[in-house]
Amino acid sequence: MFILSLGIEGYTQTEPALPSPCLNNGNTKQNNMTVTGTTTFTFNTLTDFSNSESLNNITVEVKSSENYRLYIAGEMTGLSSSSTNTPIPINTFTVSATNRGTAPATITLSNSYLEVAQFGTKTNGLTHVLTITRNALNNFVQAPGTHTLTLHIRYCQY
Amino acid sequence: MKNSLRLLFFVLLPGFFCVDAFSQTRYLTKTVDIIVPTVLDLEVSSGANQIADFNQTSKIDNGIELLGATTLTYKSNKAWFITIKSSDANFTGGVAETPMPASIIKFRVNGSGNSYTPLTASDQSLVATMGSKYPRGTGTTIIDFHINPGYIYPPADNYSLQIIYTISNL
Numbered sequence A: 001m002f003i004l005s006l007g008i009e010g011y012t013q014t015e016p017a018l019p020s021p022c023l024n025n026g027n028t029k030q031n032n033m034t035v036t037g038t039t040t041f042t043f044n045t046l047t048d049f050s051n052s053e054s055l056n057n058i059t060v061e062v063k064s065s066e067n068y069r070l071y072i073a074g075e076m077t078g079l080s081s082s083s084t085n086t087p088i089p090i091n092t093f094t095v096s097a098t099n100r101g102t103a104p105a106t107i108t109l110s111n112s113y114l115e116v117a118q119f120g121t122k123t124n125g126l127t128h129v130l131t132i133t134r135n136a137l138n139n140f141v142q143a144p145g146t147h148t149l150t151l152h153i154r155y156c157q158y
Numbered sequence B: 001m002k003n004s005l006r007l008l009f010f011v012l013l014p015g016f017f018c019v020d021a022f023s024q025t026r027y028l029t030k031t032v033d034i035i036v037p038t039v040l041d042l043e044v045s046s047g048a049n050q051i052a053d054f055n056q057t058s059k060i061d062n063g064i065e066l067l068g069a070t071t072l073t074y075k076s077n078k079a080w081f082i083t084i085k086s087s088d089a090n091f092t093g094g095v096a097e098t099p100m101p102a103s104i105i106k107f108r109v110n111g112s113g114n115s116y117t118p119l120t121a122s123d124q125s126l127v128a129t130m131g132s133k134y135p136r137g138t139g140t141t142i143i144d145f146h147i148n149p150g151y152i153y154p155p156a157d158n159y160s161l162q163i164i165y166t167i168s169n170l
Helices: A002-012 B002-022 B057-062
Strands: A032-036 A039-042 A053-064 A068-078 A093-097 A114-119 A123-134 A145-157 B027-036 B040-046 B064-076 B081-086 B105-109 B124-127 B137-147 B163-168
Touching (some): A032 B027, A039 A053, A053 A068, B064 B163, B105 B124
Parallel strands (some): A039 B027
Antiparallel strands (some): A032 A053, A068 A114, A145 B027, B064 B137, B081 B124, B081 B163
């Protein structure tokens, strides 16, 4: 029963199409990624809807025996499935990462993977702090409630 | 006992392979919550203080029409409607024995195709209704007024009445 549930969980993740190249070399112990932190956007005043807000509470740590790139994609889940709600457009959000190397300084989030960091050698643990910016959301077509943005985070060797 | 151990081994072994196969150490997801509170906001963005000066006979004869007098800006992320009413049944000022009623002011949503409605101290629909609300969003509503006291009320320069606009999602 336990094994069955692991299998189901693995298949229910809807990861975007992998970027290329996306090598998968080395063992798990020396090649892995951890993601920590939580981010919640709130609107405390009416003017908050017209302003952008940046939060940098999510940290990605990568261990890699080879050079690698870090990719991020996003999708709106949660309230967006409601028939009366207009989902928050995914391009409302931008993401930047520390230790980005030659990756773009900022990406506009999309449903496809975009590179946010690149590191040209092996590492025993390099930290990338993600800054997620929510841009203005002042057309008021989203229903009140908790909207959920799911970030897909992928580390690829190249 | 030996058979039991052997059975346990074969049950667990595929389990280890399964965990290894699905360990997603190179792919993870993280959720970000965006908590959207209920928004219901109405602002008089222009024309908050209207003055009607009946300084010509023709104005008293015909009343004064104030086209595009007041602009309301609304923001609502729930279905909404707007009502209008006066703060009191009568104007303040003038002569107490002959109070000027709020109904000398007529209102309509801007546009010649719309008809004027006398103002009262009770809420009346201005935009949409409780039973037929407009969808969430933001925008403006422009209001015309027609003010026609006629010759019934004594002259005074201090007639005043407050108009109250209310946006609701109930």
